[in-house]
Amino acid sequence: MAQTTTSPGVPRQTATAPGVHPRPFWSVRPQTDRQSGDAIVSNFLLHWFPAKTYKPSMDWTYSFWLGTTSAALLLLLTLSGGPLLFLYVPSVERAYASIKDIEFAVTFGSWIRSVHRMAAHLMVAAVFLHLIRVFLTGAYKNGVGQGQRREWNWVIGVAMFLLTLLLSFTGYLLPWDQLAYWAVTVGTNIASSIPVIGPTVRELLLGGRAIDQPTLIRFYVLHVIVLPGALGGLFLYHMWRVRKDGGLAKADAVALLGDRIETTPVKTKTYTLLGVARGTAPAVRTSTIEAPDLTVNSVPDLTRRIAIVVLGTIAVLSLLAVYARSPLEEAANALVTPNPAKAPWYFLWLQEIVTDTTIRIGSFTINGAFIGGVVLPGLLVTLLTLWPWIDKSPLAAAGVWLPRTRRAQNAAFLAIVAIVIVFTLIGTFCRGPYWNFYWPWQAWPEIPTRL
Amino acid sequence: MEQRTNSPYPRLDKPVLAIVGLVLVVGAVLFTINDREHEWRYYQYQFRRVVAEKLGAEKARTVPSGLQQIWVPSLGHADRCVTCHQAVAWKGFEAAEEPFRTHPAEPLKGHPIEKFGCSSCHGGQGWAVDVGPAHGPVEHWEEPLLGTQLGTEYSLVDNKAALMQMNCNTCHRYDRETKGAEMINLAKQIVNARGCRACHVINSRGGTIGPDLTFVGDKAPEQYEYGRLSGQRTAFAWHVAHLKDPRALVTDTVMPNFNLTTKEAQAVAMLILSWRKSPVPAAMVPGTPRTDPQTAGERAAEEAMKIGPGAWFVKTGCFVCHSIAALGVKSPAQIGPDLSTAVDDVQSRFGRTVDDFLASPTGTMSVVLSRQIILTPAEKTIAVQKLREAFAEYQRQKAAGKTPAVSSH
Numbered sequence: 001m002a003q004t005t006t007s008p009g010v011p012r013q014t015a016t017a018p019g020v021h022p023r024p025f026w027s028v029r030p031q032t033d034r035q036s037g038d039a040i041v042s043n044f045l046l047h048w049f050p051a052k053t054y055k056p057s058m059d060w061t062y063s064f065w066l067g068t069t070s071a072a073l074l075l076l077l078t079l080s081g082g083p084l085l086f087l088y089v090p091s092v093e094r095a096y097a098s099i100k101d102i103e104f105a106v107t108f109g110s111w112i113r114s115v116h117r118m119a120a121h122l123m124v125a126a127v128f129l130h131l132i133r134v135f136l137t138g139a140y141k142n143g144v145g146q147g148q149r150r151e152w153n154w155v156i157g158v159a160m161f162l163l164t165l166l167l168s169f170t171g172y173l174l175p176w177d178q179l180a181y182w183a184v185t186v187g188t189n190i191a192s193s194i195p196v197i198g199p200t201v202r203e204l205l206l207g208g209r210a211i212d213q214p215t216l217i218r219f220y221v222l223h224v225i226v227l228p229g230a231l232g233g234l235f236l237y238h239m240w241r242v243r244k245d246g247g248l249a250k251a252d253a254v255a256l257l258g259d260r261i262e263t264t265p266v267k268t269k270t271y272t273l274l275g276v277a278r279g280t281a282p283a284v285r286t287s288t289i290e291a292p293d294l295t296v297n298s299v300p301d302l303t304r305r306i307a308i309v310v311l312g313t314i315a316v317l318s319l320l321a322v323y324a325r326s327p328l329e330e331a332a333n334a335l336v337t338p339n340p341a342k343a344p345w346y347f348l349w350l351q352e353i354v355t356d357t358t359i360r361i362g363s364f365t366i367n368g369a370f371i372g373g374v375v376l377p378g379l380l381v382t383l384l385t386l387w388p389w390i391d392k393s394p395l396a397a398a399g400v401w402l403p404r405t406r407r408a409q410n411a412a413f414l415a416i417v418a419i420v421i422v423f424t425l426i427g428t429f430c431r432g433p434y435w436n437f438y439w440p441w442q443a444w445p446e447i448p449t450r451l
Numbered sequence: 452m453e454q455r456t457n458s459p460y461p462r463l464d465k466p467v468l469a470i471v472g473l474v475l476v477v478g479a480v481l482f483t484i485n486d487r488e489h490e491w492r493y494y495q496y497q498f499r500r501v502v503a504e505k506l507g508a509e510k511a512r513t514v515p516s517g518l519q520q521i522w523v524p525s526l527g528h529a530d531r532c533v534t535c536h537q538a539v540a541w542k543g544f545e546a547a548e549e550p551f552r553t554h555p556a557e558p559l560k561g562h563p564i565e566k567f568g569c570s571s572c573h574g575g576q577g578w579a580v581d582v583g584p585a586h587g588p589v590e591h592w593e594e595p596l597l598g599t600q601l602g603t604e605y606s607l608v609d610n611k612a613a614l615m616q617m618n619c620n621t622c623h624r625y626d627r628e629t630k631g632a633e634m635i636n637l638a639k640q641i642v643n644a645r646g647c648r649a650c651h652v653i654n655s656r657g658g659t660i661g662p663d664l665t666f667v668g669d670k671a672p673e674q675y676e677y678g679r680l681s682g683q684r685t686a687f688a689w690h691v692a693h694l695k696d697p698r699a700l701v702t703d704t705v706m707p708n709f710n711l712t713t714k715e716a717q718a719v720a721m722l723i724l725s726w727r728k729s730p731v732p733a734a735m736v737p738g739t740p741r742t743d744p745q746t747a748g749e750r751a752a753e754e755a756m757k758i759g760p761g762a763w764f765v766k767t768g769c770f771v772c773h774s775i776a777a778l779g780v781k782s783p784a785q786i787g788p789d790l791s792t793a794v795d796d797v798q799s800r801f802g803r804t805v806d807d808f809l810a811s812p813t814g815t816m817s818v819v820l821s822r823q824i825i826l827t828p829a830e831k832t833i834a835v836q837k838l839r840e841a842f843a844e845y846q847r848q849k850a851a852g853k854t855p856a857v858s859s860h
Contacts, residue, residue, distance in 0.1 A: 032455050058460070097527060100578035105518055105531070111482045177591075296458040304464050312471045318478035322485050329591045336671040448672040448684040450593045450724070451601060451614070 028300060036297035046303070048239050050247065052295040053302045057248040062137070062401070065309045066130035072313035073123040074235065078228070080116040088174065090220040092213045095176035096331045103328060114321035120168050122317070124346050127164045131157065131384075135413055138406055140388040141398035142245075143252020150249065151388035153241040156234055158385050163231045165346060170223035172344055173216065181332035182341040184211055184219075186351065190343075190373030210334070253399035339433040339447075348427025349420045350377060355435050380416070490582050491518070494535040498551055505543065518580060523568040525732045530569040530577035532585065539564070558631065571731075572618050573597060593672075605687065608714035610634070613721070620725035625654070625738040637715065638722035645709050653726075661706060668727035676701065690720035756780050760844070763837050764790065768824050777845040787815075794842040806835050 030036035037051040056062065087106060089098040102109040134140060140154035173184045188211070192202035207214025246252065296302070329338075343351045350372055357368030383390075397403040402410055432438040433445060495516055503511035520531040537551070538544040544553040554564075562572065570577035575596035579585040587595030595601055597618060602611035616632040623629040628636050642648075648657035651664045672686040679700050680692055692699065694716040697706040711719065733739050745753075756765045761778030764770050769790065774782040777791035788796060797805045801813070809831050812820050820826060826834060 030455060036455060093527070097529070097578070101529070104578050104580050104584075105520075105529075108482070108486050111486055295456075296460060297456060301458050301460045301464070304460070304468060308464065308468050308471055311468075311475060315471055315474040315478050318482060319474070322478070322482045327591070330593060333671075335669075336673070339673065446684055448675065448677060448686065448689075449588065450672050450686045451588070451595055451597075 028303075030297065030299055033297060036299050039299035046299070048243050049298045049302060050243065051298055053298045054247060054251045054295055056250050058296070058302065058305060059250075062250055063248060064129070064133060065305070066126055066133055068306060068309045069313055070123060070126040070130055071235065072310040073119045073126055073317075074231070075310070076119045076314055076317055077116060077123065080112050080119065081224070081228075083112055084116060085224060090174070090216055092176065092216055095174060095216065096328075099175045099177075099328055103326075110325065111318075111321050114324060114326045115317055117326040118320050118324055119317055120171060121345075124164055124168055127161050128346075131161055132413075132417060135387070136410055137249060137401055138391065138393060138398045138403070139249035141249060141391065141393070141395065143249060143395060143398055145246040145252065148245045149241065150245050153238060153245060154388050155385055156238050156241065158381065160231060160234050160238065162381070163227055163234065167223060167227045167231065168346070169344060170219040170227060173211075173219045174223065175328055176216065176332045178329040178332060178336070178338050179327065181211060181334070182338055183343050184215070186341055186343045187347065190350070190354065190369050193367060193369035194374050195370065211332075249399035251399070253396070340431055340435055342427070342431070345424060345428050348431075349423035352423040352427040352431070489580060491534045491580055494550055495537065498537045501544075501547075501551055502541075520577075521564055521568050523566065523571070525566075525735075526568060526571055528568045528570055528577050531580050532569040532573075532575070532577060534580055535582075536569075567735075570594070571621070573615060574618060605683075605691075605717070607717055608712075613717075617721045617725040620722065621727065621729045622731055622736045624725065625736070634718040634721055635725070638718040641711070641715055641719055642722065650706070664723065664726060666726060666728050668724045687720055687724055690723050691716045694719050752781070761841070763833070767826075767830075767834075772819075775841050777841050777848060790838060791841050791845040793838045805838055809834055 028039075030039055040046050040049055040051045084102070087098060087102050087109065089095055099113070102113050104110075106112075134154065134157065140150050142148040142150050169184075169187060173180045188202050188205050191205060192198040194201055203209060205215070205218070206212075207218050242248070342348060352372075353376060354368045354372035357366075357371045359366045359368070391406070391409060393403070393406045393409070397405045426437075429440045430437055438444060495514070499511045499514045499516075502514055514537060518531060519533045519537070520529050521533060522529050533539055535550045538547060539554045541553055544551055545555075547553070558572075568577065569575070573596060574594045575587060576585050576589070576592045576594065583589060584592070585596075586598075586600075588601075589595070597614040599611040602614050605614070607613055610633070613634045616629075616635045619629055619632040620635050623632065623635075627639065642653065647653065647664075650658045650660035651662065652659065653664050655665060657664075670686070675686055675689045677684050677689065679702075680689055682688060689700065691713075693701070694709070694711055695713070696708055697704045698708065753765075756762070756770065756779065759779050761770070761775045761780035764773070764775050764778070764780050769775075770780050770782050772782060772784055772787040773790045774780055774785055775790045794805050797803060797808050801808055808816075809820075809826075
């Protein structure tokens with residue numbers, strides 16, 4: 001602010017030039033549209049939001065705010081992971097004991113661990129639901145805007161979903177208890193069923209031929225550095241792309257519709273991407289999206305809703321973690337296989353398929369691990385990634401829930417989702433010792449103990 | 452001044468945000484209470500009161516508060532039992548009810564708490580700080596407290612607290628008899644008297660008809676066949692039933708029925724379960740050899756040297772460094788020159804006679820003869836005499852044509 005020099009005779013002036021934001025903090029309660037726009041422009045964290053948000057994008061029942069929930073869970077995982085980083089010791093001799101310490105002796109330790117674990121489970125679910133929402137609304141389709149690349153954001157989203165699964169899976173091993181040890185045994189054995197390169201892949205994952213210290217340190221570094229870094233980077237890019245693609249796809253849907261709506265040209269104000277500038281800014285064609293009756297100021301209307309979702313997620317998790325304690329089984333023991341040995345729940349549909357596709361004819365066994373554990377998920381992920389290019393439905397189908405024009409593909413997609421969910425439920429609740437079928441209300445045979 | 456564009460959202464969103472804030476506060480209160488609430492706070496408060504009543508307020512102020520633990524690095528145990536059992540090291544609470552009872556002094560004499568902790572003898576989950584998880588039996592912790600409660604559940608004959616003796620045998624497994632472990636001692640007598648080793652390998656000795664029992668205590672409880680066992684499904688219950696009547700549990704077994712009494716069967720079952728690969732430091736295991744033993748051949752050779760013509764050199768300790776080949780003495784180290792030719796050798800090396808050299812040695816020998824092998828003047832005379840004899844023998848052998856293998860330095 002060059003004008004504020006206090007040389008004698010020159011009157012002190014306040015900054016008035018457009019683009020200069022004299023407030024050190026952004027306003028939570030902007031009084032004017034100008035202040036509202038300023039709150040976005042002058043804030044580092046809010047930069048990825050537009051100054052104005054299109055009203056239908058704010059609907060609770062359009063997006064269900066599942067992406068925001070996922071991001072809130074990621075935030076919570078980072079926050080709760082911080083203290084755990086200081087407390088956990090990634091060594092075969094000490095890992096289990098350090099979790100016992102966290103559970104019993106550390107102030108809030110048990111709660112922090114539960115928050116971390118529940119948030120991880122819920123994040124897998126939230127990201128999956130987010131993916132379902134985006135598919136069913138065809139939100140990976142480009143609308144009327146120029147330079148839209150929504151299909152690539154979908155691909156990034158699929159990658160982030162896989163990263164979320166890997167993050168959860170690598171975290172599974174760290175407590176070094178029986179649950180950890182055998183879930184990773186099941187997981188890595190499936191990887192080894194890939195023809196030709198399978199054993200090498202398994203050896204690469206384990207850092208040897210058995211689950212031991214090299215495996216633990218690999219999973220640890222992946223879990224606390226590599227995967228969170230990758231997910232964080234992709235998350236930022238994902239958000240930036242949403243912004244560059246003109247917000248939610250629903251905006252495009254109504255923009256197409258809006259062409260038929262008579263809009264009054266706005267004379268005195270020009271909305272730019274970043275805010276509201278007055279005066280002689282270059283004239284930009286006012287689109288329907290930016291019409292005042294169809295938009296609200298992002299600050300405070302969007303930020304308030306984001307606060308509701310993020311704080312609400314944290315509140316629910318914090319309550320959940322008080323009552324849902326995280327289990328810690330016996331210390332890992334390579335000589336004792338728990339019966340049944342189950343993969344993490346989000347892989348149980350695959351384990352179920354693996355068992356169902358394992359065919360025994362006499363003493364001859366065709367192992368289903370390759371089909372159920374490699375071919376099928378590989379095929380599904382490939383299809384999922386390529387789907388925006390396969391989907392030839394009209395533009396009007398984007399940003400709308402279950403449109404007629406996408407009925408067939410939505411039905412097929414939902415059928416697959418239903419199978420995955422049913423198989424996951426069967427694997428989780430209906431499989432007992434020897435992978436025998438038990439109804440949830442049926443008691444499993446009593447597991448004997450030493451004493 | 453232009454106004455902010457109206458928005459329909461605050462009317463509903465603001466109360467919702469307020470509710471979320473309220474849930475956050477409630478959650479924070481709940482998890483704080485949940486984290487603070489522990490039985491040990493009550494027990495510590497009670498113990499301070501008991502001490503105040505018995506020994507005065509001054510003493511009560513010295514009772515430590517907060518989580519207490521005994522950390523035994525060599526075992527990797529953190530035993531937090533003393534958080535509630537605060538009277539363990541206090542005198543005067545010998546007759547009090549648990550958790551405020553003084554620990555009996557006798558077993559602690561040989562097993563100081565700071566070196567052994569609590570759970571290595573008593574079992575239980577030392578990490579835990581709540582009554583349930585610490586004492587067990589609790590899911591996912593297979594080492595419950597080996598106390599009277601568990602002993603009563605198993606209807607132990609006579610001493611209901613005997614289960615703890617299993618843990619004595621973690622370290623004392625090679626003892627014939629261990630003070631205070633009557634059941635284990637009884638079981639060891641039975642194992643010898645009934646000849647279990649006829650069929651079973653125990654501690655790397657025995658027959659191969661039955662399974663090796665050396666580490667059978669590590670066998671997973673799931674690996675036993677419980678089909679014909681009634682009552683508790685535990686490895687201990689299985690062993691007791693199996694010892695009393697092997698064929699009742701395993702129909703095709705060749706193991707004979709030894710007609711053990713219930714007490715005997717319980718004792719042997721305890722011994723069997725105590726046979727585990729427990730990684731305790733070697734220093735804690737009595738009877739573990741602290742040396743690498745010599746082979747039988749090495750011992751025989753040394754005995755032969757002690758009664759041969761070179762016996763004096765062996766007894767005095769010269770042979771530690773020197774061989775005396777002419778007299779059949781072979782040094783294990785052979786650091787110094789062979790003493791068979793010393794009479795001649797010393798003369799050529801130092802230009803002095805052996806007598807003179809031994810009287811006032813130089814170099815290494817001055818150190819050896821002043822610190823390690825102290826010889827009186829009389830002994831030195833014998834030394835010279837023995838060296839002369841050795842040299843004479845050397846010359847005799849040389850003349851006879853069989854040159855002794857004298858290594859020179």
